Amino acid sequence: MAPLRRLVVDVLKPHSPPLDEFAGHLGEVESVAAVTATLIELDKEVQNVEITFEGQDLDADTIEAAVEEFGGTVHSIDQVACGEYVAEDRRTVRDP
Amino acid sequence: MAPLRRLVVDVLKPHSPPLDEFAGHLGEVESVAAVTATLIELDKEVQNVEITFEGQDLDADTIEAAVEEFGGTVHSIDQVACGEYVAEDRRTVRDP
Amino acid sequence: MAPLRRLVVDVLKPHSPPLDEFAGHLGEVESVAAVTATLIELDKEVQNVEITFEGQDLDADTIEAAVEEFGGTVHSIDQVACGEYVAEDRRTVRDP
Amino acid sequence: MAPLRRLVVDVLKPHSPPLDEFAGHLGEVESVAAVTATLIELDKEVQNVEITFEGQDLDADTIEAAVEEFGGTVHSIDQVACGEYVAEDRRTVRDP
Amino acid sequence: MAPLRRLVVDVLKPHSPPLDEFAGHLGEVESVAAVTATLIELDKEVQNVEITFEGQDLDADTIEAAVEEFGGTVHSIDQVACGEYVAEDRRTVRDP
Amino acid sequence: MAPLRRLVVDVLKPHSPPLDEFAGHLGEVESVAAVTATLIELDKEVQNVEITFEGQDLDADTIEAAVEEFGGTVHSIDQVACGEYVAEDRRTVRDP
Amino acid sequence: MAPLRRLVVDVLKPHSPPLDEFAGHLGEVESVAAVTATLIELDKEVQNVEITFEGQDLDADTIEAAVEEFGGTVHSIDQVACGEYVAEDRRTVRDP
Incomplete structure (x- = not known):
């Protein structure tokens, strides 16, 4: 499969661990260069992030698996x- | 025909395969350099992506054909x- | 006349040929460097593009003429x- | 007077000549480097452009005069x- | 006083002189490098610009004084x- | 304390002195490199700026103190x- | 854990100390390069910042701990x- 370069997921997590620890652990997963949780x-x-x-x-x-390991669910x-670079999805003139 | 440089399609797909696998397979199609699915x-x-x-x-x-092969429909x-580069469609002063 | 550098048209076209073929043919017109259809x-x-x-x-x-040749109407x-470069029309503080 | 570097006008014009010819002629006016009509x-x-x-x-x-020569009215x-460069009018925090 | 680098004023002016002449004269004021009137x-x-x-x-x-000389009122x-450069006022997360 | 690099204040001031003089004086305060008043x-x-x-x-x-010296109140x-540079506060996907 | 590169918190603080002192102290915390409070x-x-x-x-x-030391609560x-750099969360075509 073409390499996955960005993955955006909607996650439900308990209040503990706090978001900074949760993301800190996810950031340690082998293939992850950077992770931002909002x-x-x-x-x-629960928190929806x-x-x-x-x-x-x-x-x-x-x-x-790591999300689940620290109590979250995708x-x-x-x-x-995916692919050689990240193709940005652009709002066309049709989108609001 | 002038070379096709960007193609944006609205697709209905079943929940399986998950979006990352679905896009991973589409990213393997010969002419595709990058693919983003939102x-x-x-x-x-179903999922509308x-x-x-x-x-x-x-x-x-x-x-x-690849979209269909993995269960989706365009x-x-x-x-x-198309052409030598991607001409961005711009919102003119008339667009909201 | 000053050279025409960007042309944006509102077109009605039948479903066939599909948009990628339609734009592919328009991209072959002699003076066209790039064409984007949304x-x-x-x-x-019909499709309004x-x-x-x-x-x-x-x-x-x-x-x-090419738009009409492939079933569309402007x-x-x-x-x-027109001119030496493309002057972007900018929203002034008056525009919403 | 300080040199005029950008002029934006609201024009009413008949359907003929079409917008591309209309702008093509305006682009030939001596001092005009680029013209965009939306x-x-x-x-x-009539068309309001x-x-x-x-x-x-x-x-x-x-x-x-050229606008009028080709049937339009400002x-x-x-x-x-005007001046040494184009000072962009910026939306301040007060503007919507 | 710290040097004034940008001044934005709300002006009422009669229809004559037209906006291009009005701004052309304001652009001749000694300290003015560029002037944009919208x-x-x-x-x-009257016109509110x-x-x-x-x-x-x-x-x-x-x-x-120049605004008034050509019939306008601030x-x-x-x-x-003011100062060494223009500090842009930015919308904070609180502004709409 | 970490150095303060940007300060944005909401001020009420009388009509006099006018905003350009008011900001001109504030721009002379020792530590101020640039000041923009909107x-x-x-x-x-009064004016709310x-x-x-x-x-x-x-x-x-x-x-x-300078704001007060020239008749304003914060x-x-x-x-x-504060700090080594200005960290911009960014709208996250949650903000409108 | 992967290094934490940006942390955005919603804080309630009393009016005293004022926001500039509050942020100035937070900017002195060992790992903080820059801090912006809005x-x-x-x-x-109270103030919600x-x-x-x-x-x-x-x-x-x-x-x-520093937020609490100066009277605030997260x-x-x-x-x-977290990670090698800050991955920006982007509005996708689905977000308003």
Whole structure:
């Protein structure tokens, strides 16, 4: 398969571990060069976060396993970019 | 025909294979240099994704066949760019 | 006349040929360096697309003839840029 | 007077000549380096277009005469920029 | 006083002289390197324009006098920038 | 304390001195390299302005004293940036 | 854990110390290269501020302790970025 260069996932996680530790652990996964986690929403039990992974050849299964290892669940895969570089999806004149 | 350099398609796909595998396979199609798939909407059965392909001379038929091979259907072709380079469509002062 | 460097037209076209072939043929017109076609709207019969042509000295008549040759009709000319370079139309503080 | 480097005018023009010819002629006016015409609105009789002229020292009177020569009328001057370079008007934190 | 590098004023002016001449004269004021005038609104009597002046050390009084000399009145000073360079006011995450 | 590199304050000031003189004086405060004042709102008595100060090591107390010296009052401190450089606050995918 | 390069937190703080001193102290925390604090909202008792920290390997616990030392409380961690560089979270075509 063409190398996975960006993976954006919507994740539900408990409040613990805190987001900085959660992302710190995900950043240690072998294929991950950089990871950014943004809090979308939170309630008493869980946090809904969007996580952007970047790397030369991301291993989605290992990443998903790591998310689960630290108590999270991948709710959906929101974006993936594969190949020689990351092709940006652009808003066309039709998009609002 | 002038070489196809960007192809943006609206695709309906089943939940399996997951988006990262789906795009990984599409990224292996001969003429594809980079492919980005963005989840637009999903329900219990299907995912609606927008897929942006870039390359020097994309082969649209082979790409469409690969989408179908992995269970997807091209709902519409949203944008194409052909020629020596990609001419960006710009919002004019008339567009919202 | 000053050379035409960008031509943006609003076109109605039938579903066939598909957008990639339609733009591929338009990209072969002598004066066209690059062409981008964006789907604005579609219904059962026709597709409304916005097409951006760029080149050093575009020949609008030949382009319009090619659009018609492949089943389309130019609904309106939305933007043209002529001269030594393309002067971008900018939103002033008055525009929304 | 300080040299006029950008002139943006709101013009009403008949459907003929078409926008590409209209702008092509305006682009031949002596002081004009580049001209971009964007269709704002049209009805059965006329087209409302916004035209951006750029040059080192634009001659507004000659430009206005050329607009009229090809059937158009300048409805308003929307922006002018004079001096050593074009100072961009910027949205301040107060503007929407 | 620290040198004034950008001055943005809200001006009411009669229809005559036209905006290009009005700005052309303002561009001749000693300290002005560039001036951009944008039409905000107009009615039968007057035009409301926003004028952006840029220079190394703008003389606000002389500029205001020149505005009045050519029939305009400064309604408000909307932005000023002084010092070694122009510090851009940025929308913070709080601004809409 | 880490050096203060940007200070954005919300200020109420009387109509006199005018904004260009007001900012000109603030630009003379020792630690200020650049100052931009933007009019947010005005009524018969006062002007509400947002002032952005930039420098290598701004002295907030001296700046606040200068604002008061020329008749203004600091209504709130809206943003500060300290350290080796200015870290821009970015809208995350959660912000509107 | 992968090095923490950006930390964005939502903080409630009393009016004293003022925001410039508060951020100045946070900027002195060992791992912090730059810190920007933006006022989101304020009422009689407290200020709600968003604070962006950047550095090569931020120490979140020490930072949180410093926030508390100067009277603030971390309400939520809004964004973290870890790894070799900061991967920007991008609005996809799905986001408003």
